[in-house]
Structure formats: C-alpha cells, structure tokens
Amino acid sequence: MFNWNIAGHENIKKFLENSVIREKIANAYLFYGPEKVGKKDMARQFAKSLFCVNKDRPCEECLNCKQIEANIYPDFFRVARMEEKGNIVIEQVRELREKFYRTSFLSGYKAGIIEEAEFLTDSAWNSFLKILEEPPSMTVIIIIANKIAPIPATIISRCQRIKFSLVPEDEITEHLCERGIERLSARRIARIAGGKIGLAREFANSRELFDKYNEKILTFLRFFEKDMLLKEKNDVIAAISKEREQASESFDIIASLLRDFLLVKTNPDLVVNLAHKEKMIDIGKRFESRKISQMLENCVKFKSYLDSNVNRKLLLENMALEME
Ligand SMILES: [Zn+2]
Known part of the structure; x- marks a missing residue:
C-alpha cells in the first residue's frame, strides 16, 4: 500500500505510514537530526x-504527486530561505497562515513544510506560533531542522517530535544499488558519506563532487602529519573559512577522522574512512585515545561556535593547533 522510496529510518516510515492509514495526523511535526539524512525526502x-490518488502511495505519477514535487500543488506549501544566507522572515509565515486558513481547494488536507527552520526570525516564530495555537482543521505542518536547540520551546511542545539519525552504511549501499549504482562504487560512496544518505546521492550523481570530498578528507589527514608546513595549513584554512558551509563541512570531516582514529585502536571494522585505512592506522597510533577524545570534543565545540558568528578562520586555526 505504501511505496516510500527512502533509505533507512524504517521506524519513522512505519510510524508515519500508520498515521496516514489511521488518519491520525498531528497538526505539526518536528523532524530534526543531522543534515542530509533524508528529513526533507521523508516530509515530501x-x-x-x-x-x-493511487493505491500505492505515493505513486509519483498522478497529477497530485507531480504537482507536490514541483511545489505547485494548491494545498501544499513550502517555506524555505529565499537566498542562501537569508532568514525565513515573518512575511513568509504570514503568507503560509493566510493559505492555511483559506478553504482547501480540493476540500481535503492542507500541508506545509518549513525547511531549515533554524533560520526563522523571532518575529516569524511568533507569527508561526499562532498557527499552532489554533490550527485549522485538516492541516499539517512539518518543521524541518538540523538542530532542535534554536527552535522555541513553545513550538517544540506543540509538535510531534521525530528524531532522525545517521543511516547505516549497508542501507545506503542497498539504496544506491537499487538506483542502478554498481555495488562496489555504492559501497565506496556509502562509506565516504558517513551515514548521510543525501550526501551519498549527491556523490552518486557527481563523480567530481565525490572526488573533491575525498580530496578534502586527504587534506585534513595531512593536518595530523608532522611534515605539513604552516603555510600549507594556512592556505587551506583561508580557503575554507570563506564560507560557513565549507567550514562546517570541514569540522564534520575532521570529527569523522577523529572518531576513526579511536576506532582503529579498538574496532577497526567500523572505520568510516576505510579508503584511507592504512594512513588512519599510522596516524591513529601516534595519539593516545585520551588526546583523540579531547580533540574530538573541541572539534564538536568549535563547530557549534560557527552558529554564534565567531571568526571562522580563528576557529579553524585553533582546531589545526589541536591536531598537531
Ligand atoms: Zn500519486
């Protein structure tokens, strides 16, 4: 009866499918968890x-499915940042409210998705709260956020919370194979993607992106080596600190390397960056577990500072110092 083409998250899928079958739909859901693990896909x-309108839902072929995919279905509304660095502003939420309180075009449900909800301004949240306080009947809103912390408590308490986690590597591999990727490549991609199905798909679609990401992993591995020159480090840092996304991704890569250093000592089979296993073992040996854990702790902490407008270059320089 259901045909959700989604990798992993079996429990969440079942839960949501059941709520559709029983027509027990909450007025608001909060999907949260790491980026690129499939929250937006699940919401859609x-x-x-x-x-x-078909039995195997979603069929992806009926007009409704197609119109939702194209964001033009009259009872489906998507709210997202207008530009990469912008916020989601009160005008956007007001527009959603108006549409929600209007009668449905097709006298059924009305659904809204708010992407990257951590970027709603305070006034936008206040306006949004009014929808949740008096939700019109047969409406459902899905709030999507990577982190739950920036979401106001008054909003969280009115949502059905659904937490997403990283997708197991095997499930990503299977998913890619089903999409026609050859098994060996699928496995490599799944390994590098580190549980992020969205990233895995991007890699599957672009060899160039995959190679670039792989190169970044190698670059950060270099930071742990004794012979990397300060100038070389500074050049890398200067380049990645230009954009928040780049800096954020870099901290993710460093964290995944550090976790692997810990694993090569205890459970080498679970190493994520397997493509560079030999190097990982060499470098991992040089540091004590305690030191690695401390680096990891700082890495996570520095990454969290990115949200509070701390100088990115400074954070990365501090991280580089840790990695010696
Ligand atoms: Zn359909």
Whole structure:
C-alpha cells in the first residue's frame, strides 16, 4: 500500500505510514537530526501520501504527486530561505497562515513544510506560533531542522517530535544499488558519506563532487602529519573559512577522522574512512585515545561556535593547533 522510496529510518516510515492509514495526523511535526539524512525526502513522501490518488502511495505519477514535487500543488506549501544566507522572515509565515486558513481547494488536507527552520526570525516564530495555537482543521505542518536547540520551546511542545539519525552504511549501499549504482562504487560512496544518505546521492550523481570530498578528507589527514608546513595549513584554512558551509563541512570531516582514529585502536571494522585505512592506522597510533577524545570534543565545540558568528578562520586555526 505504501511505496516510500527512502533509505533507512524504517521506524519513522512505519510510524508515519500508520498515521496516514489511521488518519491520525498531528497538526505539526518536528523532524530534526543531522543534515542530509533524508528529513526533507521523508516530509515530501509523507505529504504526497496524504494527497496521492493511487493505491500505492505515493505513486509519483498522478497529477497530485507531480504537482507536490514541483511545489505547485494548491494545498501544499513550502517555506524555505529565499537566498542562501537569508532568514525565513515573518512575511513568509504570514503568507503560509493566510493559505492555511483559506478553504482547501480540493476540500481535503492542507500541508506545509518549513525547511531549515533554524533560520526563522523571532518575529516569524511568533507569527508561526499562532498557527499552532489554533490550527485549522485538516492541516499539517512539518518543521524541518538540523538542530532542535534554536527552535522555541513553545513550538517544540506543540509538535510531534521525530528524531532522525545517521543511516547505516549497508542501507545506503542497498539504496544506491537499487538506483542502478554498481555495488562496489555504492559501497565506496556509502562509506565516504558517513551515514548521510543525501550526501551519498549527491556523490552518486557527481563523480567530481565525490572526488573533491575525498580530496578534502586527504587534506585534513595531512593536518595530523608532522611534515605539513604552516603555510600549507594556512592556505587551506583561508580557503575554507570563506564560507560557513565549507567550514562546517570541514569540522564534520575532521570529527569523522577523529572518531576513526579511536576506532582503529579498538574496532577497526567500523572505520568510516576505510579508503584511507592504512594512513588512519599510522596516524591513529601516534595519539593516545585520551588526546583523540579531547580533540574530538573541541572539534564538536568549535563547530557549534560557527552558529554564534565567531571568526571562522580563528576557529579553524585553533582546531589545526589541536591536531598537531
Ligand atoms: Zn500519486
């Protein structure tokens, strides 16, 4: 009856499918968890399942499914940042509110998705709260956020919370194979993607992106080596600190390397960056577990500072110092 093309998150899928079957849909859901693990896909499949006219939902072929995919279905609304660095502003939420309180075009559900909800301004949240306080009947809103911390408590308490985790590597591999990727490549991609199905798909679609990411891993591995020159480090840092996303991704890569250094000591089979296992073992040996844990702790801490407008270059320089 259901046909959700999503890798991993079996429990979440079942839970949402059941709520569609029983027509027990909450007024608001909060999907949160690491970026690129499939929250947006899940939200869309869920929305399509509410509107799809066929038995195997979503069929992806009926007009409703297609219109939702293209964000033009009259009872489906997507709210997202207008530009990469912007916020989601009160005007956008007001527009959503108006649409929600209007009668449905097709006298059924109305659904809204708010992407990257951590970027709602305070006034936008206040306006949004009014929808949740008096939700019109047969409406459902899915709030999507990587982190729950920036979401106001008054909002969280009114949502059905659904936490997403990283997707197991095997499930990503299978998913890629089903999409026609050859098994060996699928496995390599799944390994490098480190549980992020969205990233795995991006890699599967672009060899160039995959190679670039792999190169970044190698670059950060270099930071742990004794012979890397300060100038070389500074050049890398200057380049990645230009953009927040780049800096954030760099901290993720460093964290995944550090976790692997710990694993090569205890459980080498679980190493994520397997493509560079030999090097990992060499470098891992040089540091004590305690030191690695401390680096990891700082890495996570520095990454969290990115959200509070601390100088990115300074954070990365501090991290580089830790990695010696
Ligand atoms: Zn359909």
